[in-house]
Amino acid sequence: MAIASDAAPPGDAPTKRRGLVVNNSLDKEKVPFVTKDGSMNVTWYICGPTVYDSSHVGHARNYVTFDIIRRILEDYFHYNVKYVMNVTDVDDKIINRARRNYLMEQYRSTATDLSKVIKDLDIAMEEEMVKQQKKISDTEDELAKATSSRQKDDLADRVKQEQLKVNKINEARDSMNILKEKAMKLEGKEGIDILLGGNAADSLASQLDSKLGATVTDHAIYKSHTLKYENEFWDDMTSLGCGYPDVLVRVTEYMDKIIEYVQVIVANKFAYVANGSVYFDTKAFKEGGHQYGKLNPAAVGSSLLASESESNFETSEKRTSCDFALWKKSKPGEPSWESPWGMGRPGWHIECSAMASDILGDSMDIHSGGHDLQFPHHDNELAQAEAYFHCHEWVRYFFHSGHLSIDGLKMSKSLKNFITIKEALTKYTARQLRMLFVIQSWDKSINFSTTVVNEALGKERQFKNFFANVESYLRQPPMEGVQRPGDDEKQLFSRVDQAQDQVRERLEDNFDTAGAVTELLSLVKDVHSYIDKCKSAGGKPQLALLKKAAVFVTKILTVFGLSEAKNNEIGFGSTNQAGSTGDLATTVAPYVEGWVSLRDKVRSAVKSGASQVSLEEIKGKLMELTDKDRDENMVDAGVCVVDDGNTSKWRLDDPKILQRERDERRLKIKEEKLRVLRQKRLQKANLLEKHESASVSPSELFKTREEYKDFTFDDRGVPSHDKDGNELTKSAKKKVEAVYKKAAADHEKFKASLAKDPQFLQNMQKELQEIDSDISQLEQDR
Known part of the structure; x- marks a missing residue:
């Protein structure tokens, strides 16, 4: 059995492999992956978009996921993949x-x-x-x-x-x-x-x-509609870093092949004509020794589970309820093509069977799509192809990506609970969205939430910090201070080899990218520990060893499409935003301008303040200027500066990412300031209310309260009889006496405070107004 073990992943030691196993929806379990001819050539058909609206993050989950798997097969296991995708440009939707x-x-x-x-x-x-x-x-x-x-x-x-x-x-x-x-x-x-x-x-x-x-x-209405959304789809895929298919097929360009395909199925007696439409005969198919509903047999017979995108499921023309349309007689207001059965258009499923068969023949290695396509779409595709070829295995491996859900429900245009790819890319980068999919099992559902997104962002930051740390050392002369490798170096050398084996094992186990990332981050942690040990011992880490680890991590991230590193680069790849002219001045301009701007401000601060302010004030001003330069000029130039004690480390990154991170940090600081101010306001307001209450003389306290209206009061102003002239009960007297006693004590304290500062109430009111003003300003700045 020829499997991926014939090819060595980048950087791997030549150890024995168990081979690639994959989750095949046809088997409902993980099975060894073997191509149809035992070679390293893989044929793959992926269900492409139905171009009727903007693509959303749920679509990104599907296409990015299979782009990642395609990259692993090609760039890690070194298969030669023929990747075929369709575009559905005529459909009920x-x-x-x-x-x-x-x-x-x-x-x-x-x-x-x-x-x-x-x-x-x-x-x-x-x-x-x-x-x-x-x-x-x-x-x-x-x-x-x-x-x-x-x-x-x-x-x-x-x-x-x-x-x-x-x-x-x-x-x-x-x-x-x-x-x-x-x-x-x-x-x-x-x-x-x-x-x-x-x-x-x-x-x-x-x-x-x-x-x-x-x-x-006017059929031009449909054509212009599909053209708009197909172009938008390819823009989205390019933005997400997805590779283009090797072969692209469109339904409207395949009408002759689709009609011929239907004719053969009819001739093979697995379909029948009814009033200008052609229906697949599921009863005849099963009687012919075939299994219908291989992927989701439980859904067979359920009209509701089968009816999505089947507009004429309720038609009386079908012989049995499970039958489905291969060719639909066009109704008024629908595009149509000439056929032996009259003017009509393809059914939903026949397009993929016909186009995939034309390119890949009577058998393919992989067919992929979203989990929701298992039934009826993929089950009906299988039935059509088997009826056409008189075979029982048209697809060897079915890959189905898990849903992307919001609040437990699949992201869907019909449910109007979706976020378009373009909207998502205004908040996150393509790499961050891809990281989100990489750290999840490709065949399991993901609930799109702040928690899972933050997990992806956190892992991206871990890799960024790792590369920045290593790069800060690699800027030094490579052989300076190199000594004989000690136990720590030997241990890290062995750890890099171990990580290569562990990553390979994870990827061989059903493309477990989440597990592979965990292994990479474990290696990252060990490299950091090694560096810390060297620093503690007063020595220097061996740069070649750091680079070896960083190169391996970079290669795997590149395989996943997370890094654009070229040649001997490490990290996520070049983020130079200056243009492609190669002109030195253009390239360095943002950095030089930032440094010159800082220098001018420092000189100005020192000159203008030298004779007027203290040295401590000048130091504070200089620190403020350098921090502002770090957070403004450097960020806008795409440089992330991280303070580390008395020194700073830096790395290049996408300015948009750094600006977003900076703005998020600032927002958190403002939110914390707001929280503190609101708490302070509450305390001040309560205290002011307490003082204002205490300003009332105890003799007037009860007389001003509605519940004691028409009561009789003693000479202290304490209620003695109720409005009906009845003397208060013992318990009621005890209650009002306690209130009076506390009010009298509070009033004495109030008079003492007033004696010390006659304006203290007005000052408290002014403080409260100032806090309200600060809160209002911060809320406006958010």
């Missing part, structure tokens, strides 16, 4: 979204009556809510009938998804009510634009499509 966008634009351009727009939105949202409530009811009914545990889990998850959609409709309705008030104040076109810019417009678009969708006949 694309048709619906393109039509709705077009119809909404038409509606927006002709709408002039604000009251009519409000009425239309109200009706549309009500209709949307009724439809959504029915979906929940239908799903709950099917859940009650489910028999297998997996089907129950899938349907229970679907109930949550449908409920979330109800919540989104309610949120949209609440938002619309707020927008109504603004719109009615503005009236006219401006008010209409405000209303139609809200989420409620989605319900109106759906209603317009159901009524007017058939009138949209």
Whole structure:
């Protein structure tokens, strides 16, 4: 069996290997990875995007994950991978979204009556809510009938998804009510634009499509829609550092092959024609000795689990409920192509079977996609290809990436709980998002939260600090102070070799990148310990040994796509932002300008203050200037300076990352200042209230309180009889006496304070106002 053991990972010792094992969804377990011909050539088909909207972080999870695995296969195990990806540019989702966008634009351009727009939105949202409530009811009914545990889990998850959609409709309705008030104040076109810019417009678009969708006949509308989002998809993939596929196929460019593919399946008697559509015959397929639903057999027979993107699942043309469309007769308002069965378009699944078969033939090594594609998409792909080739193994290994979830639900456009890739990249770098996926199991779900993101950011910082530490030593003459290796050096040499073996073991175990990162960080910790030992002993670490460890860590991070280091570089790669001209002045300008600016400010501070302020004040000013230079000029130039005792270490980094980190530190400082000020304000306000209460004479204390209105008071002003003339009870007298006694004591203290400082109350009020002003200023600066 030819496996990855024939190739040596970078830097590895020639030790015996157990070979690569992978989680194959077809086997539901980890199995040895062997290519179909036993060679180092791997054929791989990945389900690409359906280009109907902007890609979100859930899509990034899928494509970055498989980009990482592809890199490991190619750059670590040295396989030759043929990577094929499709673009779905005709599909129910694309048709619906393109039509709705077009119809909404038409509606927006002709709408002039604000009251009519409000009425239309109200009706549309009500209709949307009724439809959504029915979906929940239908799903709950099917859940009650489910028999297998997996089907129950899938349907229970679907109930949550449908409920979330109800919540989104309610949120949209609440938002619309707020927008109504603004719109009615503005009236006219401006008010209409405000209303139609809200989420409620989605319900109106759906209603317009159901009524007017058939009138949209210009196919250029669909073409321009898909072109826009495909270009956006490739921009996102480039931003995330994903490699391009070796072969790209699009559905609209494959109509002839898709039609031929369907014809063969019909000829093989695994499909039938019905009223211009062609359906796959699952009964005939099973009777022919094939297994239907290999990936998720529990979902077979569930209309709700099979119906996503199957717009005509409810059609009466199908012989059995499990049958699915290979070719759909086009309805009015849909793009269509000529076929032996009339004008129509491909079903959702046939496109991948036909295109993958055309490029990779009757068998491929790897087919990949998101976990949610197992059924019906990938199960139906398998059935179609097996029916076409008369085979039983079209795909050898199915890889399914785990969901990216928010609050336990898959990130999804239909659920409107997504963050676009472009939005995410305004907050995090591509490397940080990639690190997030690297430190998780590729085939398990991730809950996208602050906790997991911060874990990724923390690990990135650990690697940055490691590289900065090593680089600070490598700037010294390499052989200066080199001595005979001692036990510490020998131990670290052995530790680097051990780390190479451990990383290899982790990657051979189902591409365990999370485990590999843990091993790398363990090595990083040991290198830091070695450096600390050398410093404690008054010696110097051996630079060649530091570099050996750093080079290995860099190589593995490069394999994962986390580093762009070239040649003999260590770290995350060059972050020079000066341009590609190579001009020395251009390159060094940001750093020189920062240094010159600091020098000018230092000279100015010393000259202007030499005769006016103390030496301590000048020292403070100089420290302030150097810290400001560290946090402003250097950060903007892409230099991270870290103070380490009496010396400082530096490293180059992306200015945007450093600026973001600096701003986050400043925000934390401001938040802490706010917390302290608010606590101080509370204490001051309570004290002021106490003093103001104590300023009232005890003789007037009870007379000013509502609960003692119409009571009778003694000569001290203490209640003696209630409003009905009844003498207070013993316990009531005891209570008021205690209150009087405390008030009298507090009043005496107040008079003593007043005698010392007649303005002390006004001063406290002024202090409170100053604290309020400081709080207000900090809140504005956040």
